[in-house]
Amino acid sequence: MIAIEVKGVYKKFRIYYDKNKTLKTHILFWKRQRFEEFWALKNVNFTVDTGKTIGLIGQNGSGKSTLLKLLTKIIFPDQGKINLYGKVSSLLELGAGFHPDFTGKENIYMNASILGLTKRQIDNRLGEIIQFSELEEFIENPVRTYSSGMYMRLAFSIAINVNPDILLVDEVLAVGDASFQKKCLEKIKELKRDGKTIVFVSHDLSIIEKLCDEVIWVDGGIIKERGQCRRVIDSYLVFLAAKENQKMIHKNEMTNKKEALSSGSENQTSDVRKVTDSEPSVVDRWGNMKVLISDVKFLDENGQIKYVFDTSEKCVITFDYEVKNRIQDIVFGIGIYTSDGICCYGTNTYIERVDLEKISLQGKIFFEIPVVSLIEGTYLVDVAAHASDGLPYDYHSRRYSFKVHSEIKDVGIFRPEHKWRFL
Numbered sequence: 001m002i003a004i005e006v007k008g009v010y011k012k013f014r015i016y017y018d019k020n021k022t023l024k025t026h027i028l029f030w031k032r033q034r035f036e037e038f039w040a041l042k043n044v045n046f047t048v049d050t051g052k053t054i055g056l057i058g059q060n061g062s063g064k065s066t067l068l069k070l071l072t073k074i075i076f077p078d079q080g081k082i083n084l085y086g087k088v089s090s091l092l093e094l095g096a097g098f099h100p101d102f103t104g105k106e107n108i109y110m111n112a113s114i115l116g117l118t119k120r121q122i123d124n125r126l127g128e129i130i131q132f133s134e135l136e137e138f139i140e141n142p143v144r145t146y147s148s149g150m151y152m153r154l155a156f157s158i159a160i161n162v163n164p165d166i167l168l169v170d171e172v173l174a175v176g177d178a179s180f181q182k183k184c185l186e187k188i189k190e191l192k193r194d195g196k197t198i199v200f201v202s203h204d205l206s207i208i209e210k211l212c213d214e215v216i217w218v219d220g221g222i223i224k225e226r227g228q229c230r231r232v233i234d235s236y237l238v239f240l241a242a243k244e245n246q247k248m249i250h251k252n253e254m255t256n257k258k259e260a261l262s263s264g265s266e267n268q269t270s271d272v273r274k275v276t277d278s279e280p281s282v283v284d285r286w287g288n289m290k291v292l293i294s295d296v297k298f299l300d301e302n303g304q305i306k307y308v309f310d311t312s313e314k315c316v317i318t319f320d321y322e323v324k325n326r327i328q329d330i331v332f333g334i335g336i337y338t339s340d341g342i343c344c345y346g347t348n349t350y351i352e353r354v355d356l357e358k359i360s361l362q363g364k365i366f367f368e369i370p371v372v373s374l375i376e377g378t379y380l381v382d383v384a385a386h387a388s389d390g391l392p393y394d395y396h397s398r399r400y401s402f403k404v405h406s407e408i409k410d411v412g413i414f415r416p417e418h419k420w421r422f423l
């Protein structure tokens, strides 16, 4: 049996310009109010079977809340139809209908009657609603005296205790303290076990996976994918990683471009960044430029540029070098740091006794890490050329970054290869 039917739904919003017009211009040119129409949802079609829990995922602004508001009938589609079969309760805009001067108890009666309960039904459930909200002591106080968490708890308690057939939940678990969140989640699971139909919006993909039978991924107002949780969440994560990768490619390209420009000007202005014993280092790049480093990139196992890696993937840091003045004493080094500056790893060709005697005056260096083995996070990288006594030729300090994603949310800095064994 179908509980929710969404057929060819389109929703547009108007984005107004000139909102800060003066009263005079507003009166004179009121007809010329400028706005742009924007389709928040475009031809959305899906059904949800009775008793199923569906998760809605997608990036900020993709249209999830709009879809949920349409289902709740807070707003209406510009085209298309939405049919809901059963009593609906929604956990979005929690407490929107509360009157600040009414007590918690009065608001329970008011809110629950809006949600379709008779006075007698509310009488019967009052104790349960108050108990669930944990607001026994405060229930006779006006809700304007409540903290936002208390307000939310009362609203959640009412919405969840009206015995809906269809429950619409929008990121509500993000508010409230951890123990209340857990309790809400348990209650939602209980409703699920009771055969209620639930649509659940959240950015917390692990909750979505635990709670939902299926996932709908919304992107740019359309349904990008629907299906089994793991599969859709995986495609969504791959999509996010690719997007992030693009952003990082752009960012790193900009750094490299700046680099090329400044190295160029360096030559013309004869060692403006030259570091002498008495001169302090310059921001994030310093050295006497007798060896130049440029075009620092991160590559995947296929040699493709990549800046977002899975912790189990191969990562290659590569850069070009150019030796000026035929210097012999050259050391190349790499340092990897967490975003808050903790050194995860640092090495160089001198301490590793890498023979550089036969390297050409110009070339490319590849620093290959077969398995990233770092925990999830953003990492900053130092790349340097210096003499064996440490005299810097070209030191690039934390100029480059890459990200690591990991399914496992372990803590620390790096993940040593390991196994759990039980006897």
Ligand SMILES: Nc1ncnc2c1ncn2[C@@H]1O[C@H](COP(=O)(O)OP(=O)(O)OP(=O)(O)O)[C@@H](O)[C@H]1O
Pocket: 013, 014, 015, 040, 058, 059, 060, 061, 062, 063, 064, 065, 066, 067
């Ligand atoms: N009342 C409105 N007027 C104008 N634009 C709106 C309105 N409501 C939503 N939008 C726009 O519609 C798009 C979809 O918004 P929506 O709130 O549905 O996204 P979302 O997927 O729920 O995002 P988030 O994860 O950030 O909550 C956004 O670009 C948003 O700015």
